[in-house]
Amino acid sequence: MGEKDDGLGLSLSLGCAQNQPSPKLNLMPLSSIGMQNLQPKNTWSELFRPSDRNLDTRSYLRGIDVNRAPTTVDHEEEGGVSSSNSTISSLSGKRNERDNVGDETEAERASSSQVSDDENGAAGDASRKKLRLSKEQSLLLEETFKEHITLNPKQKLALAKELNLRPRQVEVWFQNRRARTKLKQTEVDCEYLKRCCENLTEENRRLQKEVQDLRALKLSPQLYMHMNPPTTLTMCPSCERVAVSSSSSTTTSSVAAASIPVPTSAVPNQQRPLPISPWTAMPIGLRPFNSAPASRS
């Protein structure tokens, strides 16, 4: 797979160096793929009035910018595939029982020929056939996902009607979409941590070398005599940072005069920035996808 676009419009954008911004999903703006041309018939902003649930789920994804459009790869790949080919999967399990209650049943009945034909056609068919969503359907779903990563029943019904799909299909699509988003974020996090690890390994190696050099310096009496007194380091008890006493500011230059390379980290009053991952700096429970499931409204 590698760096290949995964169809989510997500690409790795990592700040591998210290003090770099958090790993962030670099997503294509919606306008760049012509999504603005697809306007739902309904007023989605009206339909998708912010609910408690949506607020909750948005906050649980706060680490990622999920509300961005995907690239067109997905849709190009599906080019020309009509949703009319879709068939319904075998209806089994508690979920289907659940879907057949209340307003959804009504909505499913109200759905157009795509759904009803499929249901008739698949009746008694044990194998589950897989629907390929049309380009338009995918675009509208993505568009909606940009605004809300979860749907309340009303939204689900409206969207299903708009897309000529069953509410269950819309629901499944959103579930899978959230899962894909999370997977992508995990990959980004993983890559970021890998780079952090590499940086720390490199720094460790550098510091080991530095210790070795300093030891060699100490064992060489002639050089040692001409050196200024060693730097006095004091540790601040509150912040646990190292402070430098005023008498030692020329250490670096004197060492340099002895023709021994000193890494920049040997300069005591120069604080090294700590490589902090945005997630690691955040309590686990507050990290995206680690939060408890969103509470229902």
Add this chain to the structure above:
DNA sequence: ACTTCTCTATAATTTACTTCA
């Protein structure tokens, strides 16, 4: 051109868990 095989993306299912009435 055609078949077959492999691989990827993703729709759909199942299971487990949480929340709430």
Add this chain to the structure above:
DNA sequence: ACTGAAGTAAATTATAGAGAA
């Protein structure tokens, strides 16, 4: 406290489609 419904995440399965041989 218990229970069932509902919603979701996570894991898994199954299938469509593309590309290589």
